[in-house]
Amino acid sequence: MSVQTSIFDGGQRLQMTESIELTIQSLNAYGPDHKHWGVAWSGGKDSSAALTLLAYLLDTGRVKRPETLTVFYADTRMELPPLAIAAAQMMDELRDRGIDVRVVRAPLDKRFFVYILGRGVPPPNNNTLRWCTRQIKVDPMEEALRARVGELDGSILMITGVRQGESAIRDRRIEMSCGKDGAECGQGWYQQVLPNARGLRGRIATLAPILHWRVCHVWEWLKHWAPAAEFGDWSTRPIADAYGGDEAEEINARTGCTGCPLAQEEKALDTVLHNPRWSHLAPLKGLKPLYRELREPHHRIRKAGLERLKSGEIAKNPQRMGPLTFEARLMGLERVLQLQAECNAAARALGRPEIDMLDREEERRIRELIKAGTWPDGWDGDEPRADTVLPVVYQNGAVQPLLFGE
Template identity: 50%
Template sequence: MDNLFGIEKISVGDCQELTIQSINAYAYQHDHWVIAWSGGKDSTATMTLIIYLILSGQIRQPKSLTVMYADTRMELTPLAIGAENMLKQIKALNLPWLRTQVVMSDMDHRFFVYMLGRGVPPPNNMTLRWCTQQIKVTPMQKAIEAEFDTIGEKVLTFTGVRMGESAIRDGRLSMACTKNGAECGQGWYMNTLDNKITATIAPIIHWRVCNVWDWLQVFAPQKRYGGWDTSMLIQAYGGEKVKEVNARTGCNGCPLVDEDTALDAIMEKFPKDWGYLQPLKELRPLYREMRKFEYRLRKHGETKMDGTPTKNPYRVGPLTMEARKYFTNAIIHIQAKVNRLATAFNRPQIDILNDEELSRIEWHWENNIWPQKWEGTEPLATDPFNQIYNDGSMEVKLFEM
């Protein structure tokens, strides 16, 4: 039966059969497989499905399968707990060809270390979207490169990239995060992974969001399909009515979205379980505050030799040292408030900024570290600036905010 847009609805069974066909046609060219897993719904459906299909004999067992979990250290709490539980389930299978690996960015490129230590402003969707690539995609690339170096041959990487119904209608595959329930950065792997070291396959690319949730809610938890504990994942997306909520999950207080849809949903649907996370709602306003000019430096308004302005001559740049210290204390305060409530209500604590990361942030301060091409001697962005011309003359202006 066709729907309003003329697209035939298919069942999970039909979706699964198409997935098997695509794997049979393509995956067997490679003996070593990797699953790039974010812990979100699409990549979790991919991961649990692939393991089920192998164990049930519907696709050939590879020589090795490595489930690489991208731990950003910023994921929504139930999502992070759910991923940890599933990692334990995979290890409990005790299969010689199946292993797990937690993939994390190096210390200096973790979200808070990069921002509060080095002074790089919070990411935004316009000119400075550094987070997805840095804390999710690049670490995965490095891990797959290391896998290639160890094995000595090209590996096959499975991703959770999936076409939504709108993408099917207009023939477009969205490669970045969207507001329609997509995993943050889910398509970036397809675009950025080095095809010299890995081939890439998206085995559920044809699945609809309803198929994904049918698999995660109905099939995957059954013993015959693996007995996967998807309860925390389902809560992270809003509970039993995930199809209606259609929440996009991402980092706690994600700076790239207008609303904390997933955080709001879990606190509303499960107040006794997750209401104590309320202080995390303070993160997004804090990121907005960080972008204000009063906390940042600015480049001098110089011109080129021909008298024309340099590119972006009055560029507003990094956080001042004072701002970094102020906002670090604010983050620590938010985390402490959550964890005091967690203790009071016997709930899991959060760990978005640990002692090791804090120590590295302080190291940046002590060593006067700044982003590339910045020295820390530049004026505040709120100070009046001087336009310097090639003849040495100067025009004093007030910086317009």
């Protein structure tokens, strides 16, 4: 009995032209079912490859153009500067082609630095306070999609840059649902329902047309094919450079936010700094130490005893540490502005692009929130500083008094 193989079976590796052909088949198989298309674009290697390839295929007629095409750029305000700068150039190139590009950002008060330094929420961590990805990326994108769907009749097909192999956890999810909604192996990961999109069920489908691409094909496309006039003259080479240039594939390069507080090592920024063109960004290495410092007890307040929630229940973690003091927020603000100023002074001296990870609007809003005495929900600012020695209070209400009084 013969066994049908798929492109994921580990047999002969796909060549670049074969990968592109499978992408064309994927788009032509599912694209005609939707009048409206969108592209979820992060500015990273995979979504940039998917976006520029799609534009090339539409321009050359190898894929039929939908009635509308909207590109949603997820601007977290925390992307590595080379990626943010490349994205700005690519947005100009997309608009020159008549493509509707929408920059998606979190509301001002929920942006990364405003939320920390203005509202006082501590930097995110991997344990109990991982708020950043959803707040500055997922929720804004979901809201932008909801607004776009409200403008359209019918459904919208969202093109993503998801690839098999990019994340082991994500791959297991793909593996379990690669045949969902009748999708065939080799035709991309197609789903008629966008997961976790509140109020959008039935209005959005997703397709990952480069699901089968090897990472070497992504680098090849970004570094050599896409920048060529024949394939669109795209500004994608700096994206590959941001991941490590010619060594990106060998080091299995990934990127994240600048100075990501969730990462144990500063691999992404270190990779950028190895490139002499971006060496002036070295002051940004000061962000992670700042985040660690802001988590320290002397920069925060804490609950003095048992905490009763709005539901009436007793909180599980009595005397938990909470938001940043106003003094800590101002210290953090001045530190971030100083790091940014150092980068930009070096950039001006070298004739390189400046950065604005914290712009004037955000700085002004941070100072407004501090002046207004803003605290996160559930805190009023009268709580003791977190390094204050207090009697220990347990969840059952028992109190262990201090052994020694002042």
